[in-house]
Amino acid sequence: MAFKGRVWKYGDNVNTDVIFPGKYTYTVSDPAQMAQYAMEDLDPRFAEQVRPGDVVVGGANFGCGSSREQAVTCLKMAGVGAIVAKSFGRIYYRNCINNALPALACAEAVDALQEGEEVEVDLEAGEIRVGSGTYHFPPLPSMALAMMEAGGLIPYTRKKLGLA
Amino acid sequence: MGMTFAEKVLASKAGLDRVVPGQIVEISPDVALSHDNAAAIYGIFKKIGVPSLARPETVVIILDHATPAPSTNHAENHRIIRQLVKEQGITHFYDVGEGICHQILVEKGLALPGEVVLGSDSHTPHAGVMGALAAGIGRSEMASIWATGALWLRVPESMRITVTGQLPEGVMSKDLALQVIGDLGADGALYMSVEWQGEAIAALDLSARATLPNIMAEMGAKNSFLPPDQKVLDYLQARAQRPFAVVLPDADARYEVDLVYDASDIRPMVARPHSVDNVAPVAQVAGTRVDQAFIGTCTNGRLEDLAAAAGVLKGRHVAPGTRLVVIPASREVYLQALRAGYLQTFVEAGGMVESPGCGPCMGNHLGVPAVGEVSISTANRNFQGRMGTKDSQVYLASPLVVAASAVAGKIAHPADL
Numbered sequence: 001m002a003f004k005g006r007v008w009k010y011g012d013n014v015n016t017d018v019i020f021p022g023k024y025t026y027t028v029s030d031p032a033q034m035a036q037y038a039m040e041d042l043d044p045r046f047a048e049q050v051r052p053g054d055v056v057v058g059g060a061n062f063g064c065g066s067s068r069e070q071a072v073t074c075l076k077m078a079g080v081g082a083i084v085a086k087s088f089g090r091i092y093y094r095n096c097i098n099n100a101l102p103a104l105a106c107a108e109a110v111d112a113l114q115e116g117e118e119v120e121v122d123l124e125a126g127e128i129r130v131g132s133g134t135y136h137f138p139p140l141p142s143m144a145l146a147m148m149e150a151g152g153l154i155p156y157t158r159k160k161l162g163l164a
Numbered sequence: 165m166g167m168t169f170a171e172k173v174l175a176s177k178a179g180l181d182r183v184v185p186g187q188i189v190e191i192s193p194d195v196a197l198s199h200d201n202a203a204a205i206y207g208i209f210k211k212i213g214v215p216s217l218a219r220p221e222t223v224v225i226i227l228d229h230a231t232p233a234p235s236t237n238h239a240e241n242h243r244i245i246r247q248l249v250k251e252q253g254i255t256h257f258y259d260v261g262e263g264i265c266h267q268i269l270v271e272k273g274l275a276l277p278g279e280v281v282l283g284s285d286s287h288t289p290h291a292g293v294m295g296a297l298a299a300g301i302g303r304s305e306m307a308s309i310w311a312t313g314a315l316w317l318r319v320p321e322s323m324r325i326t327v328t329g330q331l332p333e334g335v336m337s338k339d340l341a342l343q344v345i346g347d348l349g350a351d352g353a354l355y356m357s358v359e360w361q362g363e364a365i366a367a368l369d370l371s372a373r374a375t376l377p378n379i380m381a382e383m384g385a386k387n388s389f390l391p392p393d394q395k396v397l398d399y400l401q402a403r404a405q406r407p408f409a410v411v412l413p414d415a416d417a418r419y420e421v422d423l424v425y426d427a428s429d430i431r432p433m434v435a436r437p438h439s440v441d442n443v444a445p446v447a448q449v450a451g452t453r454v455d456q457a458f459i460g461t462c463t464n465g466r467l468e469d470l471a472a473a474a475g476v477l478k479g480r481h482v483a484p485g486t487r488l489v490v491i492p493a494s495r496e497v498y499l500q501a502l503r504a505g506y507l508q509t510f511v512e513a514g515g516m517v518e519s520p521g522c523g524p525c526m527g528n529h530l531g532v533p534a535v536g537e538v539s540i541s542t543a544n545r546n547f548q549g550r551m552g553t554k555d556s557q558v559y560l561a562s563p564l565v566v567a568a569s570a571v572a573g574k575i576a577h578p579a580d581l
């Protein structure tokens with residue numbers, strides 16, 4: 001599975017409150033609607049201009065903070081193809097896997113990727129390709145891959161329970 | 165070689181002799197905690213397509229995030245949860261007014277030594293104060309636990325923090341926590357089990373201890389553990405809802421990171437905007453104007469916290485132009501503070517006392533700041549926008565410092581008053 005998109009680059013410790021503000025957590029419940037608030041407090045241009053396949057790039061500890069899954073859902077619904085960061089907040093990482101949004105830890109790629117440039121991500125090959133070169137990320141754990149393939153934790157659970 | 169606390173609990177829950185960091189195990193949690201987000205979880209649960217909860221006796225729902233409901237949307241959310249509780253026969257349900265989920269879990273004897281608590285809230289590690297392995301998870305994960313009774317977990321690396329000595333007068337466990345986070349950074353314990361020990365920890369009362377695992381979530385920790393001692397066993401005597409067995413780390417366990425702090429070195433600290441690791445000694449920011457002081461939350465809204473704050477406010481008054489909001493962490497704390505006269509002290513000092521719950525901690529209601537205002541709060545998180553508007557500044561500190569700042573109208577320590 002490979003796709004192309006543009007880079008949206010941010011710094012270290014991008015937290016869940018700036019990805020999806022807490023004030024919406026009990027007032028916005030439709031996943032499609034969540035996309036319009038994505039990154040509201042960090043980058044007001046983002047929700048309007050993001051395109052399917054775009055790649056969000058962050059530094060260390062991307063997605064730290066709250067357990068709110070909307071901070072993953074809003075990016076997924078906005079069409080984000082993958083998040084590349086140096087490291088991820090623990091619950092955020094789990095939420096990504098559980099929602100089939102590739103969360104790729106690759107410090108070299110983060111340093112190399114430039115805001116706005118075109119990038120290609122190949123999940124099977126474990127490669128991030130840009131003008132400056134090709135960067136490799138460690139393959140996802142097998143449990144995570146199985147979940148990605150199923151389309152996330154919920155379809156995966158349905159399968160396990162023999163419901164799908 | 166021995167095992168850390170997290171390794172021991174996860175090995176035993178997974179039915180294995182031993183586990184190593186990085187290993188993925190499937191376990192059935194003893195407690196599956198959620199709060200106002202239970203309605204959204206129920207929506208996901210229904211999509212899975214099983215008619216009823218796999219292990220309803222493990223499911224705990226506590227309404228606290230926006231209680232009593234500040235809007236029709238919030239009220240509707242609560243209504244759906246009450247209906248779900250009825251439909252699914254959930255017995256561990258605590259309605260609005262009871263208190264903050266992490267506090268209630270402890271008070272009701274549902275967080276027990278050696279058990280596994282998974283909660284759809286990032287501060288679930290709080291329950292580590294009772295010697296439980298407690299970790300935060302997402303909503304889909306909670307729905308999946310409701311449906312199957314189990315979830316995958318990665319065995320964490322472990323960090324040990326030994327605290328020797330004794331905290332000086334006027335210094336609280338919050339100051340210790342802020343110092344550690346300031347030293348290690350907001351990702352200082354990413355994915356890790358943070359396991360505390362030492363005489364300074366043993367000397368703390370349970371309320372002061374709880375602040376430590378609670379706020380370890382801000383350092384990226386998966387869970388945080390404090391060794392249950394006689395104080396914990398005494399507390400649980402009349403509360404524990406199930407029999408339990410204490411689990412302690414082995415003396416020869418292998419820790420990825422091993423740190424020692426001397427409590428006598430700790431000074432009153434604040435976390436400056438907009439990150440909890442942006443810490444400084446109170447002395448360095450003293451004098452910063454404060455529009456609102458907030459004492460409460462799962463981090464510092466317990467009786468001992470209110471006692472400390474009341475001690476500062478007794479016979480004094482909140483500064484003109486500054487507001488003080490106090491929210492006890494639970495109904496039990498509220499009643500105790502009422503009987504002890506603390507609530508009267510707060511009101512006499514010009515403060516406002518609200519009913520138990522999270523209040524303005526995450527910007528829902530009961531005292532959210534205006535654009536451009538400065539808050540000082542006893543909470544655990546001060547991200548930009550956390551209290552409702554991104555254009556405000558939130559400082560975090562101990563109840564002593566927040567109370568003194570309310571009196572001074574600017575950041576201060578009681579010793580400066």
Ligand code: SF4
Nearest residue numbers: 287461462522525526
């Ligand atoms: S008091 Fe604040 S940190 Fe604690 S559970 Fe409520 S919202 Fe979360």
